[in-house]
Amino acid sequence: MSRYTRKTLLLEILMIAVGLAFAFPIYVLVNLSVRRAGDTSSPIAPTTSPTLANYADAWNAAGLAGALGNSIAVTAISLVVIILVSSLAAYPLARATARWSRWAFLLFALGLLLPAQLALIPLYQSVRDLGLLGTVWSLVLFYCGLQVPFSVFLYAGFLRAIPAQYEEAAAIDGCGPVRTFFSVVFPLLRPVTGTVAILNAIFIWNDFLTPLLYLSGSPQQTIPVAVFQFVGQYVADWQLVFAGLVISVVPILLVYFLMQKRIIQGFAGGLKG
Amino acid sequence: MKRLTLGASCVLVAGVALAGCSSTVTPPGSTGASSGSTIRLSAVASDKEAIEGTIAAFEKANPGVKVQATFADVDPYQSTLRTQLSSGTAPDVFFAWPGNGNAGAVEVLAPGGYMEDLSNRPWAAKIPEGLKQVTQVDGKTWITPTTFTGIGVIYNKKTLADVGGEVPTTWTGVLELCDAAKAKGKVAFALGNQTPWVTQLVDYALVATTVYANSPNFDADMAAGKATFAGSGWKTAMEKYLEMNKRGCFSKDPLGTSFESAVAQVGKGEAVGVVQVTAVATQIKEASPAGAELAMFALPATDNPDETRMPGAAGGAYAVNAKSPNKELALKFVDFLAEPANMNAYATVANAAPAIPNDSFTPDAAFQTLIDHQQAGKTATFMDQLWPNPKVQQVHLTGVQDLFSGKATPDEVLAEMDETYKSG
């Protein structure tokens, strides 16, 4: 292991400076969210008498409690499905050498390119015909299908970089393909799974137009829909709006924070052999 | 072995979830369709507070009835509403704009057969003459207009006094106010031209006078091909708009200023007022120190005060979905909304006058000027409500931004508007 040298210290200082620069807009966001109404000092000056009242107001005004539950349910269920079906699909795509696997990979890649606008109306009508409008299941179905290409793409990319020797060993030990996948391949994919999970979670958590359309007219809401309804209403009251925005971001940031060590640590061990 | 059990349980969990992904599972407790005593309603977020008041009153007057409302900002509202209408899943009652020239306007939506004919409702005959044109298509009434709003200068009385200015009644007076505000390090009018829909308001306020004072039949002439934007008072209005900018009447860098910033500038007293629709007064009040006194005046465009007109038009309106499974209740709701007491309550929250005038309404003194103009017949309807397609307005909005960045001249913008007007 490398030592902490003077050069490392220089790097440390540099990186912290860069981090501060990145954090500046977030500072403005949080700084304004704790400000009292009528405080008109500059947005960059630290708030002198911070208050959490905006958070309480935002929480109540936007009805965030129920929306939070829906957002968590939709995100969690979708993630489980996406991770399972995408890692399964990526396995033959990354390993098989036949011509069809290349074409199949391109077919999935196509899903990344298609503008969402093309599918909008026909898909909405399919979901209507399934009778799922107004329920969170419509969203789960939507995200599962929509995020599969992206996730397959990530899984296949990283799977190709992993040597096949582990699976080969498992196959020799008499494991069938299903057992080989779940006992050998899937654990090897752990770091990528972390990446797939967090990147998909961000997208699903934050999506706005889909829940607005699919849950419209039902009592169900997700966090962004609740928050933005509220942005439209209190448009000049930035303190309140920013407090609502901070609330909507915190859960996902927390998940990333808890997961990031696993994502980063688990990987090296898996690849050293 | 432990590994395998973990794997297996994961498959199990995912399997259950996958079943959720398929169509066979019926989720408990929630359905998209309306049941007998529930109607669905959707509206733009700006009218949320006003319609929520109506909903509460309606639910109270009809025990057991529930109104499930959804709100969104204008753009997402239009896109979801249109998708729902074309898929037959729209709410029972929905917000729509009067007239034409907007993707959610009655003349755009009614011909598709999406709206229930409201001509026979008890209130339909009471719609004032001036609003008939924008609530009717093919001689039938399709929407319940709720508010009558106007465009003028909403200002803070104290700021006006601070700069030593007075309410202008002539164009010269407007420019003097600009100079007076500038001398005190403020601006006369906050202007948030970064937000596209804001760009049109000053033009409308001026055009009401420069076009309609002398040619009240301008819209009919346009429709008949007898008039053009370029050859009308529109050009004068745009030139005056630019003159005001040059004179320093507006916020610094209007193109970099958003609607919200403009509102904040009036609130903080950095600007005397803002050319806006009456409803925005609510937001200005929220942004101002407690006790601020707001008022409104019409923006003059000539030196003859008698010529001054104010844009005034039906604001929001509600339609009943023609395919609603619960039409009776939906109709009951719009009838309820049209009752004087309820419409007055709605109008009061929305900072406007009721669309169907009645004696029991007492306007906020600050907005008396709009009512006065209406009663004197000195209003001109919002220009885009009579344009033949939504694109003319878009050309106007981007055109004003091009004017302010020096990328186009009034002649060029008006020529493009004429071309777009004729195309559809």
Place this chain on the structure above:
Amino acid sequence: MADTYEATAAPPATGTSTEAAPRARARRSRGRAPWWFMIPALILYAYVVLIPSVRGAGYAFTDWSGLGDAMSFVGLENFRKILDDSAATDALVQTVLITLAITIVQNLIGLLLALGVHTQIKSRNFLRVLLFAPAVMTPVVTAYLWRYMYAPDGAINGLFEAVGLGGLAQNWLGDPDIALWSVAAIVIWQFAGYSMVIFLAGLQGVPRELHEAAGVDGAGAFQRFWHITRPMLAPAITINLMLSLIGGFKIFDQVYVTTGGGPGHSTETLSTLIYKNAFQFDEYAYSTAIAVVLAVIVAAVSAVQYRGLQQQKGAA
């Protein structure tokens, strides 16, 4: 979600017997990775994306307004119209410009950040979270935030003035010559951390011993990066470039919330134009035609890029 992760985070198999490899190679054709593993993913993908997209693309050959039953077949008329529409051609040029800016700058910054935090510095865990934080926010949220910061009297100009650089203050979103780049900067700020995370995942695959050995040999930092790190990062680079290219071409939220395509049409992109035509101009069919063109362009660019990377990988 944490539970899910727990369940899948079984320790990786270790202790591979190296002598098994030759025998395994002989059994490779035995269907170790059966094709039917793809079925669930394919079904979901086809139902939600492929089939509706193909059906949706059908509108491009009609004159449907987006409402009503009136619709007739017009052949390639909508595509011909695109060529005459200066708003569309301008939007195409601006989309390409902003995509290039985002792809290059975002990945470069993302890579530098990844290399910076993939070291012994004590703040690395903290920075990994901090730098990624913008990517976690909804683009709509960040766009609102930046619109506020970019205002003439907003935080950015305020910051410049506070440090005595008031001359650098700009009308960030109101000046048609710089508005496009101001929007690009929002995207770069937001997603540089996203690129960083993908690069970091790739960097984990570079054994530290290799680096250290090279260090002993006296290889310079850049050479070490070029000869050891870069080849190992190939999958991460492919993924990052692909994602930012596609994201750039489809950019919508950040533009729509900050400038709405203005001033004038100076920040109009293909996606904002598609949206406006579909839901504001009553020209649904035409908007679909633009969407088809966008899909074709993105496909072509991605194909060229993918091929280029494959060849490079072969050469490395």
